Amino acid sequence: MDGYLNGESLAALLTLTSLEMVLGIDNVIFIAILCGKLPEAQRDKARTLGLLLAVVSRILLVLAIGWVMTLTKELFVMLGHGVTGKDLILIFGGLFLLFKGTREIHHKMQDARSPDNKPTKISSLQAVLIQILMIDVVFSLDSVITAVGMTEGLKHPIPIMVTAIILSVIGMLAFSKAIVLFIERNPTIKILALSFLMLIGTLLVAEGFHQKIPKGYVYFAMCFSFIVEMLQLWTLKPPKPPKVETQY
Incomplete structure (x- = not known):
């Protein structure tokens, strides 16, 4: 236990937790968009189950770390x-995101042009x-392989990753709930x-074909676009009406 709680391990835990949260933003956005197509009564349940599936898939991949590393052969x-198992998963996962983003x-x-402006709903929670599970596997694989590289050389890497x-x-x-509500209340943010998601899909396909695109540039472009949209x-936003002073 002392080896697990030393300074190096705690620093790795803090860094890895922060990295997992940053990488998980893509996952949360995808879940938010899918939950928006469900009836309102099922959205919280789907959001929670989706993130729990992300936990399970990541932990299973960590525990099966020997198999995961064979995917890099x-x-x-x-x-x-040379094409590896990881490359194939990234390519098909990226193509799925491109297809899903374009379709949504x-x-x-179509919903905006319909006379009653009624959004299309997915009736099945399953x-x-x-x-969500399909894309969880893609994002989990990438984050677990990154985590393995970050914890290499530590005495207890698997407990730290879990x-x-x-x-x-x-x-x-x-x-996640605040993100889901924010996206649903602002249609332009949803677009x-x-x-x-389509940009991330392109990035995954390119990475699968060994075309390295610095992720920092992609995340900077995403942050810049988000800031412009927020402005x-x-x-x-309509201005607040001026206060009318009542004279007595």
Whole structure:
């Protein structure tokens, strides 16, 4: 236990927890968009179950770390590049995000043009959870492999990774409802979030084909776009009516 609670391990735990929360933002956005297509009574349940599925998938991948690391071994060569199991998962996961983002934007435009402006709903909670689980595996694989690299050389890497995953999901649970409500109340933010998912999908496909795009540039572009959109919402906000002083 002393080896687990030393300064190096605590620093790794803090860093890894922060990283897991940052990487989990993509997951929360995806869950928020899918939950928005459910009846309101089921949204909180789907959001909580979606994040719990993320915890389970990450912990299972950590415990099966030997199998995960075999995914980095070359399976075959295509176009002069070695293709690994991780590459295939990233490519198909990225294509799924591109498909999902494009489809949701198309549905959003159809809903806006419909006479009654009634949004399209997914009636099945199971269908939403299956889609969340699929993308949880993609995001979990990337974050677990990153975590393995960060904890390499530590005496107790697996307890540190599991603890960081649990702490990060507790943090995401605390803020996820606010994110879901914010996206639902602002349609332009929802379109921006879908665009972010498509950008992340492109990044995953490129990474699967060994085309390294610095993630810092991508996250900077996303933050810049979000700030511009927030300024736009602020400028369009109706001014408060002036206070009328009553004279007696």
